[in-house]
Amino acid sequence: MYLELRNVDKAFGDFQAVSDVSLAVREGELVALLGPSGSGKTTLLRIIAGLERPDRGQVLIGGTDVAGIGVQYRQIGFVFQHYALFRHMTVAQNVGFGLRVRKPRPSAAAIAAKVHELLHLVQMEGMEHRYPTQLSGGQRQRVALARALAIEPRVLLLDEPFGALDAQVRKELRRWLRRLHDETGITGVFVTHDQEEALEVADRVVVMNTGRIEQVGTPEEIYDEPATPFVYQFLGNVNRLPCRIDRGQATLAGLTLPVPEFSGLSDAPGIAFVRPHDLDLAVGDGDGIPVTVRHVVLMGPSVRIETVDAAGQTLEVEMSRAHWNALALGPGTRARATPRQMRVFPGEA
Amino acid sequence: MRRAVVAPTTEPALVQWGLTLAALGFVGIFLVLPLGTVFAEALAHGPAAYLRAVSDPDALAAMRLTLITAAIAVPLNLVFGVAASWAIAKFDFRGKSVLISLIDLPFSVSPVVSGLIFVLLFGLQGWFGPWLAAHDIKLIFAVPGIVLATVFVTFPFVARELIPLMQEQGSEEEEAALVLGASGRQIFLLVTLPNIRWGLLYGVLLCNARAMGEFGAVSVVSGHIRGLTNTMPLQVEILYNEYQFVAAFAVASLLAGLALVTLAAKTLLEHRFAATRAAAGKD
Ligand SMILES: Nc1ncnc2c1ncn2[C@@H]1O[C@H](COP(=O)(O)OP(=O)(O)OP(=O)(O)O)[C@@H](O)[C@H]1O
Numbered sequence: 269m270y271l272e273l274r275n276v277d278k279a280f281g282d283f284q285a286v287s288d289v290s291l292a293v294r295e296g297e298l299v300a301l302l303g304p305s306g307s308g309k310t311t312l313l314r315i316i317a318g319l320e321r322p323d324r325g326q327v328l329i330g331g332t333d334v335a336g337i338g339v340q341y342r343q344i345g346f347v348f349q350h351y352a353l354f355r356h357m358t359v360a361q362n363v364g365f366g367l368r369v370r371k372p373r374p375s376a377a378a379i380a381a382k383v384h385e386l387l388h389l390v391q392m393e394g395m396e397h398r399y400p401t402q403l404s405g406g407q408r409q410r411v412a413l414a415r416a417l418a419i420e421p422r423v424l425l426l427d428e429p430f431g432a433l434d435a436q437v438r439k440e441l442r443r444w445l446r447r448l449h450d451e452t453g454i455t456g457v458f459v460t461h462d463q464e465e466a467l468e469v470a471d472r473v474v475v476m477n478t479g480r481i482e483q484v485g486t487p488e489e490i491y492d493e494p495a496t497p498f499v500y501q502f503l504g505n506v507n508r509l510p511c512r513i514d515r516g517q518a519t520l521a522g523l524t525l526p527v528p529e530f531s532g533l534s535d536a537p538g539i540a541f542v543r544p545h546d547l548d549l550a551v552g553d554g555d556g557i558p559v560t561v562r563h564v565v566l567m568g569p570s571v572r573i574e575t576v577d578a579a580g581q582t583l584e585v586e587m588s589r590a591h592w593n594a595l596a597l598g599p600g601t602r603a604r605a606t607p608r609q610m611r612v613f614p615g616e617a
Numbered sequence: 618m619r620r621a622v623v624a625p626t627t628e629p630a631l632v633q634w635g636l637t638l639a640a641l642g643f644v645g646i647f648l649v650l651p652l653g654t655v656f657a658e659a660l661a662h663g664p665a666a667y668l669r670a671v672s673d674p675d676a677l678a679a680m681r682l683t684l685i686t687a688a689i690a691v692p693l694n695l696v697f698g699v700a701a702s703w704a705i706a707k708f709d710f711r712g713k714s715v716l717i718s719l720i721d722l723p724f725s726v727s728p729v730v731s732g733l734i735f736v737l738l739f740g741l742q743g744w745f746g747p748w749l750a751a752h753d754i755k756l757i758f759a760v761p762g763i764v765l766a767t768v769f770v771t772f773p774f775v776a777r778e779l780i781p782l783m784q785e786q787g788s789e790e791e792e793a794a795l796v797l798g799a800s801g802r803q804i805f806l807l808v809t810l811p812n813i814r815w816g817l818l819y820g821v822l823l824c825n826a827r828a829m830g831e832f833g834a835v836s837v838v839s840g841h842i843r844g845l846t847n848t849m850p851l852q853v854e855i856l857y858n859e860y861q862f863v864a865a866f867a868v869a870s871l872l873a874g875l876a877l878v879t880l881a882a883k884t885l886l887e888h889r890f891a892a893t894r895a896a897a898g899k900d
């Protein structure tokens with residue numbers, strides 16, 4: 269494991285910002301820290317960089333505990349949430365800063381060559397002499413990245429690298445970051461609260477909530493097999509249906525399904541999670557949750573159908589347009605909602 | 618840009634003119650007239666008398682003392698101001714709010730009281746008086762006392778200017794420099810100092826103007842020994858009390874000239890400062 273966190277805790281006063289976080293990142297891997305605002309993502313990055321000291325636990329880089337190594341000797345590339353470019357320096361001076369302060373200091377020609385190479389990499393040639401204020405958000409972002417790469421970091425940390433950018437630029441830079449990562453093969457951790465971004469760019473995703481890790485896995489694992497209710501709700505649309513769990517059986521209105529993993533529970537409350545595209549509609553008698561169609565939205569080739577069950581709870585269903593047309597349903601008609609895939613967790617709704 | 622947004626006023630012309638005249642009249646009576654008087658009185662008996670007055674040995678001694686005092690007080694408060702605002706803006710520590718209030722103390726205490734504090738501490742009858750006398754160290758009614766009082770009175774200028782500026786800038790750039798491998802000294806010289814240079818210069822200017830013009834505190838600790846412990850403001854007072862008006866106003870005109878230069882420099886700096894601040898934007 270190239271970068272490793274072991275049981276890291278961090279509190280600010282009596283507020284626990286990070287609790288018992290353990291994480292291992294392989295060399296050359298790009299990992300996303302995904303979580304809502306305030307879940308401790310930035311704090312975790314700052315702990316890795318050494319800008320924050322953990323109350324407990326260890327940080328290892330390349331197998332060595334870095335507790336005794338000062339921030340400036342850790343050789344970590346950090347791209348800050350708001351870039352933190354040096355406002356009185358030009359683009360070239362910003363990018364060359366890490367080399368300029370190095371001891372022994374490389375020659376001016378060597379620095380210039382490296383700066384040129386990096387600006388080429390981030391597609392910012394010709395802007396060497398501009399100041400940060402004369403750049404767009406996306407350009408600042410790329411300068412910040414070039415500046416971090418200049419010191420040939422052992423680990424690259426990016427804090428919401430695309431947070432302040434509009435959707436279009438975001439999408440472009442996202443692909444570009446992935447490509448850059450594939451070319452340089454650097455070990456990286458980036459923070460985001462955009463699930464689409466995490467799923468698209470990262471090799472593995474770490475979902476965080478209130479300072480804890482909820483789940484670690486590949487984008488597919490995270491999306492298809494959420495380990496906790498939180499992950500279910502945080503990633504993508506999901507319907508939450510209250511149910512009862514009794515000796516290995518979960519009962520919903522009009523539906524029972526086996527939950528052998530909870531065979532120890534008897535008549536306990538639970539919540540069933542089902543994604544809109546895992547729900548189907550059928551007419552006539554049979555299993556399924558009785559619902560009434562409320563509202564239909566056409567979204568290109570697919571259809572989103574809003575339905576309500578007997579308890580007044582809204583259920584969203586998503587299906588192809590052809591399938592919807594074949595059903596011959598419309599607002600006000602009754603149907604059965606049948607889940608293809610569903611996951612039950614114990615707990616109150 | 619602002620001109621395009623703000624609608625032209627719709628007040629009657631009389632009100633506009635009235636207000637403008639009132640403002641100009643006020644400035645004229647309370648600022649321009651006294652300043653003009655200083656120069657007029659100084660030159661009342663011609664340039665020769667003026668030159669004689671400003672080259673009088675006592676006047677020269679006063680100028681030298683004022684320059685020495687400023688030359689010691691300003692650098693001291695520059696170093697202190699930068700250190701204090703750095704600590705206050707970039708770190709969290711116990712007693713931070715106490716430190717901020719203490720920095721303001723010299724502003725809230727009357728300068729005469731400040732002077733008296735030093736007499737009380739270091740005067741012959743003061744707390745440390747006997748000890749100082751025993752070791753043959755003279756602070757009060759001597760140059761060191763004047764410097765001490767001036768340092769105290771001009772203490773807040775640099776820090777007051779820098780604290781809000783540094784707080785606004787935050788410490789992200791310093792952190793970025795640290796991660797990139799810069800040492801503490803490199804961070805200060807390459808990142809912090811360039812970011813605060815205009816504010817710093819501005820604070821130093823104000824500090825210097827006050828250091829040279831301070832009267833109250835210095836008057837209490839000086840003892841008014843002619844040619845020895847008189848600064849320029851004290852010299853002006855003595856000459857005036859002795860009805861040597863030309864001489865008094867001549868020395869005063871030098872102080873006034875200094876004030877004008879400071880004002881011009883300040884205005885210039887404010888322009889630069891505002892420009893760089895605007896350029897730095899929200900980043
Ligand atoms: N220096 C600090 N002092 C006190 N509390 C802090 C400090 N830094 C962070 N916190 C708190 O720790 C929690 C986690 O903060 P953190 O910045 O790590 O969140 P985040 O996941 O990065 O959120 P965001 O997505 O909004 O950036 C927050 O509740 C925050 O208020």
Ligand SMILES: [Mg+2]
Nearest residue numbers: 309310349427
């Ligand atoms: Mg954050």
